[in-house]
Amino acid sequence: ISTTLQVGGVNVLNSDGVNTSGIVTAKSFVPTEGLYGTKNLLHNGGMMVWQRSTSVATQDGTNEGYQSVDGYYNSFVGSANGAYTISKSTEAPDGFNSSIKYDVTTVNSNDSDGNRTIYIWQNIEAQNVVNSGWKPTSTSSYLTFSFYFKTNKSGTNKLAVHLTEHGNAYSYVTDITVSDTNWNRYSVTVPGHASITIPNDNTGGLKVGMAWVVSPGFETSDTDQWVNSREYGTSNSTNWFDNTSNEWYTTGWQVEVGSVATPFEHRSYGDELARCQRYYYLVASGTSKALGLGVNYTTSEMHCAITFPVTMRTTPTLLVASGTNYYEFIRNGAADWVDDFTLGNRTTDKIGE
Numbered sequence: 001i002s003t004t005l006q007v008g009g010v011n012v013l014n015s016d017g018v019n020t021s022g023i024v025t026a027k028s029f030v031p032t033e034g035l036y037g038t039k040n041l042l043h044n045g046g047m048m049v050w051q052r053s054t055s056v057a058t059q060d061g062t063n064e065g066y067q068s069v070d071g072y073y074n075s076f077v078g079s080a081n082g083a084y085t086i087s088k089s090t091e092a093p094d095g096f097n098s099s100i101k102y103d104v105t106t107v108n109s110n111d112s113d114g115n116r117t118i119y120i121w122q123n124i125e126a127q128n129v130v131n132s133g134w135k136p137t138s139t140s141s142y143l144t145f146s147f148y149f150k151t152n153k154s155g156t157n158k159l160a161v162h163l164t165e166h167g168n169a170y171s172y173v174t175d176i177t178v179s180d181t182n183w184n185r186y187s188v189t190v191p192g193h194a195s196i197t198i199p200n201d202n203t204g205g206l207k208v209g210m211a212w213v214v215s216p217g218f219e220t221s222d223t224d225q226w227v228n229s230r231e232y233g234t235s236n237s238t239n240w241f242d243n244t245s246n247e248w249y250t251t252g253w254q255v256e257v258g259s260v261a262t263p264f265e266h267r268s269y270g271d272e273l274a275r276c277q278r279y280y281y282l283v284a285s286g287t288s289k290a291l292g293l294g295v296n297y298t299t300s301e302m303h304c305a306i307t308f309p310v311t312m313r314t315t316p317t318l319l320v321a322s323g324t325n326y327y328e329f330i331r332n333g334a335a336d337w338v339d340d341f342t343l344g345n346r347t348t349d350k351i352g353e
Contacts, residue, residue: 040265041124041132041143042208043275044071045253047098050088051282059083059106069100070276071122078116080213082108082241091249093148093183095266099251108213108241115217117232118241119162121209124255125313126166129198129205133257136165136196144254145208146187146261151178151248153240160211160233161188165196166204171231174224178238185252187261193226202313208255212240277310 049070056067060076067074068086076082082104089101100120110116135141149159158175165171170193176186198205211218214233223234240246252264283306294304308316 039256041255042253044272047100047251048269049272049276055087057085074120076118080116080118081110082106096251099249101249104241104244104246111213111215111239114215116215117211117218118213119209119211121207123204124206126199126203126205130200136192136198137194138192141192142189142259144189144261146254148185148252149250150183153246157238158236160237162232164207167197169230170226172226173220173231175236189259274310278313
């Protein structure tokens with residue numbers, strides 16, 4: 001006995017007598033619109049979350065590191081001179097509402113010697129890399145880094161983009177050609193390498209970034225391939241700090257498994273905030289903000305439980321504003337002031353003390 005399934009009044013059988021009507025096979029599916037999901041290994045790719053500050057003046061030794069947009073580290077290496085203001089901007093490509101704006105306030109004049117660089121990067125947690133589906137040691141397995149970029153710097157410029165394996169300092173460097181002053185999306189596809197080692201833990205796994213200034217000590221001629229050294233650009237990379245009129249914007253950072261840059265994964269603000277809070281949580285800022293419920297321990301000391309909104313990556317440290325009379329607590333119906341906080345009995349769990 002044989003049966004067939006009739007679809008639309010037509011029976012279509014293959015050589016084995018199997019009805020294949022309405023069946024479509026494909027090796028890959030690339031959507032034409034962004035989807036919610038977890039394909040982007042970066043957090044805060046759309047530059048929505050700014051827990052620390054929405055504007056900060058940065059130079060060597062001043063306001064480096066994590067000072068502005070969540071997840072992105074800004075650094076001056078090797079006493080590189082120059083300065084810029086980093087700020088949150090609403091100048092953005094279609095579909096986005098936020099970008100990072102960089103505005104040069106002091107030019108860089110020592111990019112031609114030593115080991116110096118000015119750059120921005122995000123560190124992808126190691127266990128997120130090794131559990132993403134990418135095979136780091138396979139040359140036929142790929143990651144694709146894509147981003148949007150805009151500048152008022154005219155002419156043909158070279159934007160140095162790099163990926164760095166955290167443990168053994170393997171680097172992959174390429175120059176992106178920026179030839180106009182419009183918003184454009186750029187991408188670079190990176191294969192694995194046999195010597196890359198990324199642990200399955202909560203340490204740093206893969207750094208992804210851009211360099212605004214690169215001196216010869218951090219340049220490589222081996223572009224578009226992994227090299228066993230820490231490099232940030234090439235001799236062709238543009239010095240974006242050569243004029244105080246220079247400004248540029250970037251947003252839509254995405255690192256995904258595969259050899260194709262698919263549409264950017266737009267997440268909700270709440271999703272991105274929770275991802276950011278795994279690494280940094282702003283407990284209170286401003287005036288009259290409650291830290292939590294506590295108990296009076298002595299006449300000058302109180303204990304307070306601070307609840308984390310998410311499980312943190314590692315045992316946190318506490319950053320406290322300096323000064324006096326910053327923290328008020330009520331004892332026996334009267335207000336007392338605490339001038340400093342220390343963090344004890346620390347944990348990564350959602351509830352800390």
